[in-house]
Amino acid sequence: MQQLIYFIRKYRYFLFFLVLEFIAFNLVINNRSFHKSKFINSANSITGGFYNKTTSISDYFQLNKENSELSNENLLLKNNLQKALQVLETVHISRSIDTIQFKQRYSFINGRIEKNQYASYHNFLTINLGELDSVFSEMAVINSKGIIGITEHVSKNYSRVQSILNTNSKINAKLKNNSYFGSLTWNGSDYNTVQLLDIPRQAIVKIGDTIITGGMSSIFPEGVPIGQVINIKEEATIKRVINIRLFNDMSNLKNIYVIKDFDKEEIMNLEKSSNE
C-alpha cells in the first residue's frame, strides 16, 4: 500500500497526463466514425452562434459572386420549367387524374454554410439549419452545382454536415449515360477530386462522362450532379479507380439546400422488415 501511494505521488503528473491524453484519444477515435462524436462538434449553440456572427460579416465580400450564381440557377430552373410546361401542354392525358399520384416526394430547405472546411482528412461543415427548421440527421445537403454532404449532428439551430471530402464518406453514385453504379469516396489528397470505386468491369467509362447520384440510398435523390471523369486508373481490373473532378468548388461554398425526403421513413421501415 505504501509503495502504491509512493508510486502515485511520484508519477502523479504523468498519470494525470495519461488520463487527459486518453480522453483526447477517445474523442479523436469517436470523431472518425459517423454519429459518434456527441460532445465535440461545432453544431452546438456556442460555436454555431460564433460562426454565425463571423460569417454574417465575411459574407459581404462574396455578394457579387453569390448573386450571379443564384441568378444562373434561376435561369436554369426557369428554362426547365418552360420545357416542362411545353410537354404538359402538348401531351394529352387521357386517363383520369388521381390526385394521390401527385404527392411531392422531396422538399428543399434553404440555408447557409457557417463554417467550411476542406483541408483536413475528415472535413465537416456547419450549416445554420437545425431541428427548428425540420432538419434531422442523415439528410442530403446539396447546392445548385452538386452534392456537398450528409447532415450528421443536429442541434436546435445548427447542424454539422459530413462533407463528401471526408475519408469516411461513402455515397452511392452512377454514370449518367447508363445505370452502372458504384460508391463515391475520397482519398484525402485533393479537394477538387473524388474517387468512384466498385464500378463493374464491363461498364465502359470514358473521360468526360458525367457522374450523378444513384438513388440507391434513401439519402440522396437520384440525379443530383457530382462531377466529371478526368482519368481512370487500372482500367478493366477489379481495382479500377475513376477520378472525378467535382462540379462544386468545395473551398468556396455559401448557399445550400437540405433535401427532405417524405418517403424515407416508409423505405426504412420496409428495409427493416425485409431484413428480419
Added chain:
Amino acid sequence: MNKFRIFFWSILILLLQILLFNNINFSQHINPYVYIAFIFIFPLNKNRFVFLFIAFIYGLTLDLFSDTGGIHAASLLFVGFLRLSFIKLFFKKNTIDYLLFNLHSEAFGQVFNYVVTITVIHHFVLFSLDNFSFHNMETVFLNTLYSSTFTLVLYFLGSYILRKKIT
C-alpha cells in the same frame, strides 16, 4: 506578466487561430498553428496540474471550433507535458528559477532551440493524429515540415514585434 494579461493573450491567440490561421489552407494542408504560443507564454510552475488541465481545455476549445475531435487537445497536452523537461535541457533551469523565468530574457539561440523542438513535436503529433494511419506517412512528414516552418516564422515575427507588450 500577470494573470489577466496571460488570459487576454491566450484568448486573443485562440481567436486569431480560429478566425484567421485555420483558414489559410496554403496548398490545401499547410496551416500555421500559432496557438502553440500558449505553451510559451504560460508561466512555469512546480505544480503542473493546473497547466496540464488548462492546456487540455485550450486544445479542446479549438477542436470544438474546427471539428477535429481531439487532435489539438492531445497534441497540445503532449508538448505541455514535455515542456519542463525541455526547459531543463535547453536552459539548465531548476525549480527555483521557474518564478522569474521569461523567454525574452534568455539568449536567442537557446530560445530558438526550445521553440523549434516543441513546435516540431507538436505538429508531428497533430498531423499523425489527423492522418491516423501509417498510410500517408510521407505527407505527414511533409506537412509537419512546411507547417512548422510557417508557424515558427509567424511566432518569431509576432514575439519580436510584441516583445515590449507581452512581457
